[in-house]
Amino acid sequence: MHVLIVHAHPEPQSFNAALTAAAVAAIEAAGHTAEVSDLFAEGFDPVAGRHDFTTCADPERFHYQREQEHAARHGGFSAEIVREQERVRRADLLVLQFPLWWGSPPAILKGWCERVLAYGFAYVDGRRFDTGLFKGRRAVFSVTTGGTPERFSPEGVYGPIGTVLYPVERLFLQYMGYEVMEPFVAYAAPRVTPEDRAAYLAAWQARLVEALASAPAAPPLEDALASVGAAAWARSG
């Protein structure tokens, strides 16, 4: 099995970095392979724009999905985006590793989603959720929080963690067709004891190894545009 970890933390000494390093070690020890998109270290630019493309569908008015569809049709994504799309394409399991900032992933990861998982590559009209192009693949996110489990409980001030993560789970991963595993949440990561942090690392490794032992190999990714015909974006919603 092959795993892509999209890692979104700026500090190499962070607990997020420790989680990713532990994940890679466990994956490889179990006989699988892993690669990491280290967004901050690689200087990933999260701002959508014409620099996403070597092609241009409409020089007068920038319609992002239209440009994405045009680029998908004509091989017009920039080198950075092609590199990330290839990483996504070859992964049997997709892992998103991030700290919860203001209740959602850091901007750099949101921008990765917007730019890399383009219309015509990752989704098209009529091929979402149960018929999504990534059906048959699994994904999981591993999140660190500043808040305690109590704050993310139904009575907690932040609300249930499932509600907080709903947009990421439903409108990002499930949208593409991924089977989304239960998230791994390291609560209050900056404030627990070293022993607790070691336990988090071990638990995350065990979760991944178990998931890989039972996960299906990714089916080949279909040509999104070929599956629905032309100009489908115009009807999308």
Place this chain on the structure above:
Amino acid sequence: MHVLIVHAHPEPQSFNAALTAAAVAAIEAAGHTAEVSDLFAEGFDPVAGRHDFTTCADPERFHYQREQEHAARHGGFSAEIVREQERVRRADLLVLQFPLWWGSPPAILKGWCERVLAYGFAYVDGRRFDTGLFKGRRAVFSVTTGGTPERFSPEGVYGPIGTVLYPVERLFLQYMGYEVMEPFVAYAAPRVTPEDRAAYLAAWQARLVEALASAPAAPPLEDALASVGAAAWARSG
């Protein structure tokens, strides 16, 4: 009353741009003032990092909140961030104008939140939600969606719009103490008729003018750090 509109769409001819232009016109016609943070046009960089600061608390390890606290204490925010913080500070009403991309605001707006609404400026430990520093101010978001209202209903494939927007409402605006008005949602904006779009623009203008007629003037913003004492971030969560 003074309004800040944080506008996050890359295309000047977009419906989001029309909504912002209509908002400014209505605000000014009602005798108030408005300014716009046009994030794409101004080239706002949404990536958190050391470029946020002219000061440095720890050159060895980048801890974002610690650097924010240090900068707040020593006047060490970069010019771009100071400019945006001043815009936020002088606004009686904060408006966020954005298209819903993958179920949440575009990365450029998320990064604006992460970088501008820094620890020590926008929140500190012990001053969040009901005791938030922006208590007494109102905020509203104006969102365009590709999906229809049915898709965002409780039975819809995307789930209820309130659930989708929960992290932004609760863990961003309410977190700071804002009174959050009901969001203005222009559903299926790319696919409705010109008459429907005109109706959206008029409804948005009416909402704003009504809100401004009843909104309280913003109380002066407290010095966040002075309100809680030093090193509060270490206990935060």
